[in-house]
Amino acid sequence: MDPALDALRDRLAEIIASPPDNTEDLVDTLSGLAKLSNQWSEAIQALRAPTRRLIGPAAAASVSVAARRAEESFIELEITLGDALAVKPRAGRV
Secondary structure (H helix, E strand, O other): OOHHHHHHHHHHHHHHHOOOOOHHHHHHHHHHHHHHHHHHHHHHHHOHHHHHHHOOHHHHHHHHHHHHHHHHHHHHHHHHHHHHHHHOOOOOOO
């Protein structure tokens, strides 16, 4: 298996096993997951052409749906991140 994918799987397992317990950690985690979600969407979309060429148009259409859903996940994480930032205590705030 790819070491980068192993590291990603391990990080996701850490988040599942020990979710953030404060706003700062939540914001950091959401920010990282949003970036990964965006990259995930782009990576899936990059598979569309080879899937079409190697397997066929029906499979390529499925890849397109998966990429669109990954993009929707990215958007939802960005919205959640914005909500979390809105309530995150600011430095110097009383």
